[in-house]
Each structure stands twice: as structure tokens, then as C-alpha cells.
Amino acid sequence: MDPITSRPPGRPRSQRAEDAILRAALALLAERKNVAEVSIEAIAARAEVGKATIYRRWPGKEELFADAVATLRPPLPELGQAPLRDDLIAIFTQVCAEMDSPLDRAVTVLMMDQTHPEIVHRIKQQVLAPRSRAVANLLRRGVDNGEITPDVDPEAVVNLLTGGAFFCRRPAGGRSAQERAQLLVDTVWNGIRA
Amino acid sequence: MDPITSRPPGRPRSQRAEDAILRAALALLAERKNVAEVSIEAIAARAEVGKATIYRRWPGKEELFADAVATLRPPLPELGQAPLRDDLIAIFTQVCAEMDSPLDRAVTVLMMDQTHPEIVHRIKQQVLAPRSRAVANLLRRGVDNGEITPDVDPEAVVNLLTGGAFFCRRPAGGRSAQERAQLLVDTVWNGIRA
Amino acid sequence: MDPITSRPPGRPRSQRAEDAILRAALALLAERKNVAEVSIEAIAARAEVGKATIYRRWPGKEELFADAVATLRPPLPELGQAPLRDDLIAIFTQVCAEMDSPLDRAVTVLMMDQTHPEIVHRIKQQVLAPRSRAVANLLRRGVDNGEITPDVDPEAVVNLLTGGAFFCRRPAGGRSAQERAQLLVDTVWNGIRA
Amino acid sequence: MDPITSRPPGRPRSQRAEDAILRAALALLAERKNVAEVSIEAIAARAEVGKATIYRRWPGKEELFADAVATLRPPLPELGQAPLRDDLIAIFTQVCAEMDSPLDRAVTVLMMDQTHPEIVHRIKQQVLAPRSRAVANLLRRGVDNGEITPDVDPEAVVNLLTGGAFFCRRPAGGRSAQERAQLLVDTVWNGIRA
DNA sequence: ACGTAAGCGAGACGGTACGTCGAGTCTTGGT
DNA sequence: ACCAAGACTCGACGTACCGTCTCGCTTACGT
Numbered sequence: 106m107d108p109i110t111s112r113p114p115g116r117p118r119s120q121r122a123e124d125a126i127l128r129a130a131l132a133l134l135a136e137r138k139n140v141a142e143v144s145i146e147a148i149a150a151r152a153e154v155g156k157a158t159i160y161r162r163w164p165g166k167e168e169l170f171a172d173a174v175a176t177l178r179p180p181l182p183e184l185g186q187a188p189l190r191d192d193l194i195a196i197f198t199q200v201c202a203e204m205d206s207p208l209d210r211a212v213t214v215l216m217m218d219q220t221h222p223e224i225v226h227r228i229k230q231q232v233l234a235p236r237s238r239a240v241a242n243l244l245r246r247g248v249d250n251g252e253i254t255p256d257v258d259p260e261a262v263v264n265l266l267t268g269g270a271f272f273c274r275r276p277a278g279g280r281s282a283q284e285r286a287q288l289l290v291d292t293v294w295n296g297i298r299a
Numbered sequence: 300m301d302p303i304t305s306r307p308p309g310r311p312r313s314q315r316a317e318d319a320i321l322r323a324a325l326a327l328l329a330e331r332k333n334v335a336e337v338s339i340e341a342i343a344a345r346a347e348v349g350k351a352t353i354y355r356r357w358p359g360k361e362e363l364f365a366d367a368v369a370t371l372r373p374p375l376p377e378l379g380q381a382p383l384r385d386d387l388i389a390i391f392t393q394v395c396a397e398m399d400s401p402l403d404r405a406v407t408v409l410m411m412d413q414t415h416p417e418i419v420h421r422i423k424q425q426v427l428a429p430r431s432r433a434v435a436n437l438l439r440r441g442v443d444n445g446e447i448t449p450d451v452d453p454e455a456v457v458n459l460l461t462g463g464a465f466f467c468r469r470p471a472g473g474r475s476a477q478e479r480a481q482l483l484v485d486t487v488w489n490g491i492r493a
Numbered sequence: 494m495d496p497i498t499s500r501p502p503g504r505p506r507s508q509r510a511e512d513a514i515l516r517a518a519l520a521l522l523a524e525r526k527n528v529a530e531v532s533i534e535a536i537a538a539r540a541e542v543g544k545a546t547i548y549r550r551w552p553g554k555e556e557l558f559a560d561a562v563a564t565l566r567p568p569l570p571e572l573g574q575a576p577l578r579d580d581l582i583a584i585f586t587q588v589c590a591e592m593d594s595p596l597d598r599a600v601t602v603l604m605m606d607q608t609h610p611e612i613v614h615r616i617k618q619q620v621l622a623p624r625s626r627a628v629a630n631l632l633r634r635g636v637d638n639g640e641i642t643p644d645v646d647p648e649a650v651v652n653l654l655t656g657g658a659f660f661c662r663r664p665a666g667g668r669s670a671q672e673r674a675q676l677l678v679d680t681v682w683n684g685i686r687a
Numbered sequence: 688m689d690p691i692t693s694r695p696p697g698r699p700r701s702q703r704a705e706d707a708i709l710r711a712a713l714a715l716l717a718e719r720k721n722v723a724e725v726s727i728e729a730i731a732a733r734a735e736v737g738k739a740t741i742y743r744r745w746p747g748k749e750e751l752f753a754d755a756v757a758t759l760r761p762p763l764p765e766l767g768q769a770p771l772r773d774d775l776i777a778i779f780t781q782v783c784a785e786m787d788s789p790l791d792r793a794v795t796v797l798m799m800d801q802t803h804p805e806i807v808h809r810i811k812q813q814v815l816a817p818r819s820r821a822v823a824n825l826l827r828r829g830v831d832n833g834e835i836t837p838d839v840d841p842e843a844v845v846n847l848l849t850g851g852a853f854f855c856r857r858p859a860g861g862r863s864a865q866e867r868a869q870l871l872v873d874t875v876w877n878g879i880r881a
Numbered sequence: 882a883c884g885t886a887a888g889c890g891a892g893a894c895g896g897t898a899c900g901t902c903g904a905g906t907c908t909t910g911g912t
Numbered sequence: 913a914c915c916a917a918g919a920c921t922c923g924a925c926g927t928a929c930c931g932t933c934t935c936g937c938t939t940a941c942g943t
Contacts, residue, residue, distance in 0.1 A: 115913020116912070122915080138413045141335035144903055155916045160905065210413055217408045217465070219332045219401060244491075253491040261463070261486045268462020269455070271411070292455045296490020297438075297447040309892030310934040316894075338924055349895040354926065503918030504908045510920080526801045529723035532898055543921045548900065595801060602799045605853070607720045607792055632879075641879040649851065649874045656850020657843070659799070680843045684878020685826075685835040697887025698939045704889080726929055737890045742931065 118162070125152035126159055130173040135208035140170055140215050171224040174212050175231040179203065181239055189247040193266070193290045194283070196240060200270040201282035201289075213271060237263055265293055312356070319346035320353055324367040329402035334364055334409050365418040368406045369425040373397065375433055383441040387460070387484045388477070390434060394464040395476035395483075407465060431457055459487055506550070513540035514547055518561040523596035528558055528603050559612040562600045563619040567591065569627055577635040581654070581678045582671070584628060588658040589670035589677075601659060625651055653681055700744070707734035708741055712755040717790035722752055722797050753806040756794050757813040761785065763821055771829040775848070775872045776865070778822060782852040783864035783871075795853060819845055847875055 129151035133143040145166055149156045163169040182195040203209035215221075216228050229237075240263050247253040269289045280288070323345035327337040339360060343350045357363040376389040397403035409415075410422050423431075434457050441447040463483045474482070517539035521531040533554060537544045551557040570583040591597035604616050617625075628651050635641040657677045668676070711733035715725040727748055731738045745751040764777040785791035797803075798810050811819075822845050829835040851871040862870070 113913075116915075118914070142414065145905085146903060149916095153916085155918085156905080157907085157917095158915065161914085165905085207413060210411075214408060214411045214413070217404075217411060219404055219408070220336065247491075251493050254489070254493050257491045258482055258486065261467070261482050262491060264466040265459045265463035265483060265486060268464070268466040269459035270462070271465070272458040272462040273455070288452055288455050289459060292452065292459060293487060294490055294492050295448070296488055296492070297441075297451045297456060298488050298490070299445050299448050306936080307892085308890070308936075310894075312893060313934095339926085340924060343895095347895080349893095349897095350926080351896090351928090352894065355893075359926090500910075501918085502910075502916070504920075506919065507908095530802065533900085534898060537921095541921090543923095544900080545902085545922090546920065549919080553900090598799075598801055602796060602801070605792075605796045605799060607789060607796070608724065635879075639881050642877070642881050645879045646870055646874065649855070649870050650879060652854040653847045653851035653871060653874060656852070656854040657847035658850070659853070660850040661843070661846040676840055676843050677847060680840065680847060681875060682878055682880050683836070684876055684880070685829075685839045685844060686876050686878070687833050687836050694941080695887080696885075696941070698889075698941090700888065701939095727931085728929060731890095735890085737892085738931080739891090739933085740889065743888080747931085 119158075122152070122154050122158050123162065126154055126162070126169070127173045127176055128152070130169055131176070131208060134170070134173070134211050135206075138207045138211050140166065140211065140218075145169075167221045167224055170215060171221075171227050174215070174228055177209075177212065177232060179209075179232070179236065181236060184239060184243060185246070189243055189250070189252045190290060190294055192243050193240070193294075194286050196236065196243075197266050197270055197286040197290055198283045200236075200267060201273070201285045204270055204274045205282060210274075240266075262293060266290065313352075316346070316348050316352050317356065320348055320356070320363070321367045321370055322346070323348075324363055325371070325402060328364070328367070328405050329400075332401045332405050334360065334405065339363075361415045361418055364409060365415075365421050368409070368422055371403075371406065371426060373403075373426070373430065375430060378433060378437060379440070383437055383444070383446045384484060384488055386437050387434070387488075388480050390430065390437075391460050391464055391480040391484055392477045394430075394461060395467070395479045398464055398468045399476060404468075434460075456487060460484065507546075510540070510542050510546050511550065514542055514550070514557070515561045515564055516540070518557055519565070519596060522558070522561070522599050523594075526595045526599050528554065528599065533557075555609045555612055558603060559609075559615050562603070562616055565597075565600065565620060567597075567620070567624065569624060572627060572631060573634070577631055577638070577640045578678060578682055580631050581628070581682075582674050584624065584631075585654050585658055585674040585678055586671045588624075588655060589661070589673045592658055592662045593670060598662075628654075650681060654678065701740075704734070704736050704740050705744065708736055708744070708751070709755045709758055710734070711736075712751055713758075713790060716752070716755070716793050717788075720789050720793050722748065722793070722800075727751075749803045749806055752797060753803075753809050756797070756810055759791075759794065759814060761791075761814070761818065763818060766821060766825060767828070771825055771832070771834045772872060772876055774825050775822070775876075776868050778818065778825075779848050779852055779868040779872055780865045782818075782849060783855070783867045786852055786856045787864060792856075822848075844875060848872065 126148060129148045130143065133147055133151060134140065137143050143166075145156060145159055148169070149159055159169065163172065179199065182192075182199060184192045184195070187195070204213070212228070212232075216225050218225070241259045244253065244257065244259045244262060248255045248257070266289055270286070273285050273289065279285075320342060323342045324337065327341055327345060328334065331337050337360070339350060339353055342363075343353055353363065357366065373393065376386075376393060378386045378389070381389070398407070406422070406426075410419050412419070435453045438447065438451065438453045438456060442449045442451070460483055464480070467479050467483065473479075514536060517536045518531065521535055521539060522528065525531050531554070533544060533547055536557075537547055547557065551560065567587065570580075570587060572580045572583070575583070592601070600616070600620075604613050606613070629647045632641065632645065632647045632650060636643045636645070654677055658674070661673050661677065667673075708730060711730045712725065715729055715733060716722065719725050725748075727738060727741055730751075731741055741751065745754065761781065764774075764781060766774045766777070769777070786795070794810070794814075798807050800807070823841045826835065826839065826841045826844060830837045830839070848871055852868070855867050855871065861867075
């Protein structure tokens, strides 16, 4: 009766299977580094699940990965205790480090893909939003503090630093994530004008 | 005699076929927006070429696209006549515009892919290098001019602006490429410190 | 419980598909008259079946044709009511007629092929054996009756007559199957010694 | 002037190449035991010849094999010195032995193929005819001698014995070629009637 | 002696079929 | 209604030959 407590008839879907599928998807993504290289069959096999159990839940690979990726909630470093510049470096050190992680980088590339705009949207909402909001808050606070100029566009700053982190990955032997973050943040911090 | 003018035995490879293949690959990439969605068979059909003619030249799809992409030589805007900031905006207006082009964006995403590092390297060398070098020259000139501070890291600037352009694409109705470029460049130009 | 009535897990193989494949194989063999001219793809298309459905059941063309051919069970004429010589003529009239049928002849040629000895064995067992046994029985009965000499080797007789039928096919306008059978049987029947 | 001694302009065709091609074709046929398994490319490679050199001479594989097979001229045993029955056994011992030779058997199977009737005709003319004629002569002589009955059809006898030889091949360990030939000839010789 | 014309080897050309793999769907018996 | 298993059709994969077509070079003749 109660539309909330009432359940559909028949055997309920197995949470166990669902978790195994999402876990398998991420594991394989980390291994193969590319969504296209991960087959649904491989996910089903790894999760010890029938293919139908996957297709019952998601219409296709992309939606499955959207959900799988959404389970990743990168922890935020503790913010607001330090000067703004240090907080920014802390956050983008983490972003730079993620760019070195096969899984996180694969997710980012997936996000860049033009063929699945809703997925991009979902990832932005569920995964990136907290961090973006945190940075936006930091910047707003910085403006209030007088630490940064009031005419700054927070979104532009996020895009610059995120994109910079994405592009500045180096082949082995390069700078550490923290060094890279520091360089990026400082460049934006000071500007380049004489 | 001359080891350079001497030719290998047998019928030489058809330049016509090679061109048609590369053209077809790029056309299909622009249509499908994703390397994974472009099949070798479709390229062969579009180029009116046998599959073997493709596999004779490239071991796989990635190498083929690496060459196809290398044929794209984005023209540089004329630089050096205007103040540094205007030149930067001109260049990154072009970059932002490319991010709105399905083909160029697909190429960029391909470049981000971790599974083919040598291809990334080739694209960087052959396609991006002229532009990067141009920006580096601009910045060096700016330092000499006294337009920008001497302690700036040119590569960091390129990464920030390129990545920013890559990430700041908006769904239809957003800012124009030039507006976005201007915003990005100004943010880096002025810095964010009060 | 019962190891015979228990079934393997998963969707069972479609008998419908299997029949369609075998039927298509024989139809195409009759049309093209040569196993080499019949492609698996053509069989799959004719049977409205995926190629994998064929390869799931048979490792290759030869094994498929072995099974297809095994479905051919040439009806035996009614034997034992007539004098032995008439029965032999009846049987070998049928064999001669088969040598004029593209399908049956293609099967016979396939059987002669040295590259697939087990297939030859299977065809002999499943298709030819009943007829051979029938002839052997006839001959044994003939010996008992006193119609034929007791020192005859039944297998030699079968080989002679079968091979004779195989080789004596004529281009259009030749003798009828029955005339040829009669000539062959009579030659063996009477011998050639003065 | 002389249409016989005049030669076409240009470089004459290489007899060396032609021989090598035919030799290679037969060698590969003996190895692979089946015309369908021998590719033109393999013949060209084995003969160290370009494919065009083959296609310049023959329109296709079948015509090439027709010529290759025509170079096989099985030697006739010396006939006419012995009683007819012994001569027949001598000839069909050779036929039985050929049925055990991969090459000769492959040729025979090729001959049975319905898709190339002209080739069959050529092989009959050029390869089999001498032997058939020899057997026919033997039989005619036998009739004259009074060794065999005058109402025998020579062609039927040839077909029976040839077909019998073709069909009576046994897996390893069977009777020798001579034993088989003797059995076949004796069966036809004596007939089976009591 | 030299040009012309066809043959030569090599190997690329557009195709067709191969046998494999994965996509997304369907069909079992059993939970 | 769910589940694992494994069938289904379909389409792309990369390979092997088909028969044809260029290449640069060779061979033989008629001038």
C-alpha cells in the first residue's frame, strides 16, 4: 500500500551482484586504462555474474561506467586552516596525483569524451562538484580575506588549474605531484605580468 | 648507387590510397567523434580501399590515427605584431575554437589516452610543437620586453592555458571561443593575488 | 540425478538452427557441386544463422559436411524377393543414379578425399554401411542358395560394383542408370573367362 | 615468314620457369593432398617465380593442374608376354599402388570433380588413355585367344577394375597392392555365379 | 650497337572468406 | 522476478589468397 515501503514482486535484485559488477568495472578500467578496452563480458566474468545481470541494470557500458565512476569520492584534504595558497596547493597536489593514477586518469579521459555528454554531466555533478565547490568556497573566502582580487572568475581558475594538472603529467622521472601543483598554483597566483 | 634514390623492388605503394585512407579516417573521426566508434572497415570502405592496404601500412587503428592526426597542421595566427597579451589571446582563441570542433577535440582526447604513449609523443612533436614553441617564444620575448616577469615557467603557462581551454568548453549557448580565451589569458595574466 | 536426463547449464543449443545449417550446407553443395566452393559464410547466410553458431558446433567445414552428409540415408530398395542378380541390379541402379546427382556425387568425391580420413570413416559407417551390409547379406544368401560361388569375397564385389558405378558415369546422352547397373552387374556376374 | 619458325617479338617465355611451376604444383599437391589446399601463391613461392608468370600461362589453378597432371605418364608394365590374367593383374597392381600414392590419388580425386569437366577430359585423354587402350587391347586379344568370352564389354571391365582399385584402399596394414589387384581381377575373371 | 617489345621477380591493389571476439538479446533450470 | 550459464544474430577484427596491376630489370630480335 505504502508506495514507499511496498516492493515489486519477485526476487529482489542482488546488491552483492551490483557491487561486484561496479568493483570489477573499476578494476578492469584501472588495468586496461581505457573504457573501450574493457568488455562487458570481461566485467561479467570478473564479477562472476551473468551478462544479463548487467544489462538488467544498465542499458550499456557507458551508463555502467558512469555509475562505477560515481562511486569514487575522492577525499578532500582538510581546508581552511591554512593560507589560501597552501589550500590550493593541497587540493591540486591531489589532482596532479590523480592524473598519475591509471584509474583516475582513465575516468578523466572518459569524461572528456564527446559521445556521452550525460555521463560527463553526471561525473561532474557527483564526483567533481564537491571539489569544485570547495575551491569556489576557498576563492570566495580569499576575496573576503583580501587574499585575492575580487574580479577573479572562480570557474576560470578551476579550469586552468584542473586542465593544467591534466596536461602537465610527465613521463617517469618528472616532478612530483606536489611540485607540479605548486608550480601551477604559483603561476596563477602571481600572474605573469611584470 | 645512391641508397636514397634506389627503390625497393615490386610495385610501389600508392600515394593515392594512402591519402584517401588518412582523409577517410579523419572524416569518420569527425563524424563519430570517437576513435573507438570508427572501424577500420568503415575507413577502408570510405576510402574505397581494401583492408589489407591499410594493414600493410599501419599495424593498428592507433598508429593510423597518429599519422592521420599528424597531417593536421593548425595554422598559427600572425604573432609578434601586437602586445603579448593580445597574441596570447589570439592563439588561445584558436585553441578554444578547436575544442569546439568535433575532430580536433577527438584528436585531443585521443592524445590524452594512456594506452598509446608514443602516439601522444608523436602528436606533441608534430602537431603541437610549433604552437608550443610559438608560445614559448612569445613568453621569452615578453620577458625581454619587460612585459612579463622573468621567473615565469613557460611550460606551466602553456599547460595551464591549454588545459583551461580543454576544460572550459560549454554546452551550446556559452561564451564564444574568444571570450573564453580572453578570460583564461587574463586570469593568468593578472594572477589572482590581491 | 539421472546423468542422462540432466542437462548442461545455460540456454540449450537450437535444434532449429542446427537443422537449418545442415540443410543449407547440402543445398549449397548441390548447387556448387564442390565442397571447396561452398563458404561457411554462404551457409550461415542461407541458414539465417550467425557464423559463430556454426563454429560452436563444428570446428571446420569438413566436420560440418561430414554431419550434413550423414543425414542422407539413401533408402534401400526392397530386397530378397527377387533373384539375387535382380536385387544387385536394383541396388546398383540406385548407386549409378546417385552418381548422376550433383549432391550425391559431390559427397562421394568428398569421401575420396585423403585429407579427412575420419570423415571418410564416418560416412562409410553411417551412410554406406547399411547398403554394404545389405549387399553382403544378399551375397551370403546367394552362396547359401547356390546362386553364387562360395569362394567370392563380398567386399571385393562391393568395391568393384561401387567403383564401377562411380567411374562409368557418362556425359549426357549415355546409358541410363539402370542400363549401366545391369552391364556392371552382369560383367561381374558372369565373369570374363571363356 | 615461315609461320612455324617465326617467333613472336619480345623476350621468349622461360622454359625454366614453366618447368619449375609445374614441378612445384605437383610437389605441393603431393604434400597437401588436395587441390583446394594448394594456393597459387604457394606454387609461385615454391617455384621462385612471380604470380604473374603463372597467370600469363594459365587462366587459373585448374588449368595449371591439368597441365601439371598431364606431365605424369605412368609407365606401362610390359604386356602380352604372359597369360591375360597375369597381364591384368600387373596393370591393376600398378593402379592399386597409385591409389596409395598421395599424388596419384589426389589426381584421381581431382579427376572426379564435377566442376571442371574439360580437365577431366584432358586427363583421360593424355594420362589414362594409353593404359585404357592397353587394357582394351589385352581384352580384345583375350577374346581372339579364346581366353575370355566374346560378349564382354571392355569399358565395363576397365571401369569395374579401376573403380575397384580406387575404392579398395585400406588403412595401413591392409593387403599389398598386388594382393588387392589379384583379388579384384580374379573376382571379375571368374564371375560370381555358381 | 641499339631500340623495341615482351618476359621476368617482386609486391601492392581491391576484394572475399576465413575463424575469433564482443555486443546486446534470449532462453534454459533453478533460487 | 531474480540468478548463472550459455545459446542466439550481428558486425568488426586481423590474416590469407584471389586475380590484376604496376614497378625496374632482363633477354632476344630486327634493324
